Amino acid sequence: MGGPVAEPRRLPETAAVLAVRRAVRDWVAAYAPGGDLVVALSGGADSLALTAAAVVEAGAVDAIVIDHQLQAGSDVVAADAAAAALAFGCRSARVIAVEVGGEGGLEAAARRARYAALDQARDGRPVLLGHTLDDQAETVLLGLARGSGGRSIQGMGEWTQPWGRPLLGVRRAVTRQLCADVDVSPYEDPHNASPEFTRVRLRTEVLPLLEEVLGGGVAAALARTAEQLREDGAVLDAFASELLHTASDGAALSIETLATAPAALRRRAIRAWLLAGGAKALTGKHLRAVDELITDWRGQGGVAVGGGRAGSRLVAAREHGRLTLRRERPA
Structure with a gap:
């Protein structure tokens, strides 16, 4: 959907708003100085906070809302998210309905469908995703369980073309506070509270227990570890590329x-x-x-x-x- 482009909504200068804006500003300066971006918007707190900041800190911003059609009323949720994007001042807000298969489990199938739709609709532009520091910590723990070496616990990068993640240094609580500060009610996906999903149990059971047992700071420590491993991995990958060239026959x-x-x-x-x-x-x-x-x-x-x-x-x-x-x- 689209409509007249609103002026970027004036955001209050609260601590949460300034933290998210700073993260997005730094990302745009480093990876997309032109600022013509797409934001993947779910209607949840993380992507709403990202959208609000991106409209202020970047150039033209278009929102894409993926309707997975997995729950009754998902079309209404998607339409509300698109309306919020336009209210923030996005140039456009488009809802795309996708079909989610069953291969590899519901989470993996929904992720494949979502990323494929975003990639097709982005028109060559970077796509900003609302992954936070908490998501990074969960990703590192999942990778640790796979036991596939350092690469599996490097987590997500700030920029893995065409996917940008400006909020990897921002806590989930901060994005929720931003929504409260700008008087926007985020959508609470029931899947995010369902214990049948491994990531949900990490979020609601494992990480809180680790924080309690180890005295706090676990999520931030996991995110720092991922960043250090990505830096080390980039150097090793460069040397491996030289080896591959030398060994090629x-x-x-x-x-x-x-x-x-x-x-x-x-x-x-x-x-x-x-x-x-x-x-x-x-x-x-x-x-x-x-x-x-x-x-x-x-x-x-x-x-x-x-x-x-x-x-x-x-x-x-x-x-x-x-x-x-x-x-x-x-x-």
Whole structure:
């Protein structure tokens, strides 16, 4: 939906408003100085606070509201969120209804549908997401449970094109306070209180217990850890890229070159090579098995990695001193 563009709503200079505005201002200056942005708006406190600040701190802002159609009245919730965006002064507010499948669970399916719709509708512009420091802490804990190494607990980045997350240093309580300060009532999604979802239990049970047992500051500490790991990971990825270039032998990789490299760089190089070759949903188990073709060769066969097609699978194998990646029919 659209309508006449309102002047940006004047926001009170409360502590919460100033904290969110500062976070958005810093993000825009660093990543999108032109300020022509899209905001993903759910109607919840985080995305409402983000929208209010973005209209003031950025240039032209368009809001996109995704209606997952998972609950009765979701269209009304979406329409109310769009109206709030226009009241804040967004150039436009558009509601997009999506169909949510069931593969991988409801949370994952809804996330895929949401991101796909946002990506299609953004028209080449960055999309701001309302993830907060609390969301970052939950993401780090989920990654820790997967046990896939440092990359899995790096959390979310401020800018992973085309997704921008200006509020990763802002607590969820601050976004709620902003909504109260500007007299806007956020939508309370019942899914955010349902214990059947792992992230909800982390939010309502695990993190509060950790805060109590460890004396507070746990969420902020987890977010700092994620940031440090992202910084370290960027350096290691750069060195791994150099190793990958050196080891490249056409479409294959030199076993000798990889075998003499440090494990942290070798596995990063293997991961990048597999992804470039079409691998999907790589796990730590995949990477260790492919790494063993280099460092613990006992004549074992190839390793199937996700990314196959109907009637074929994607297999990494050791052949004549080279690591190869090919599609083959299952036996």
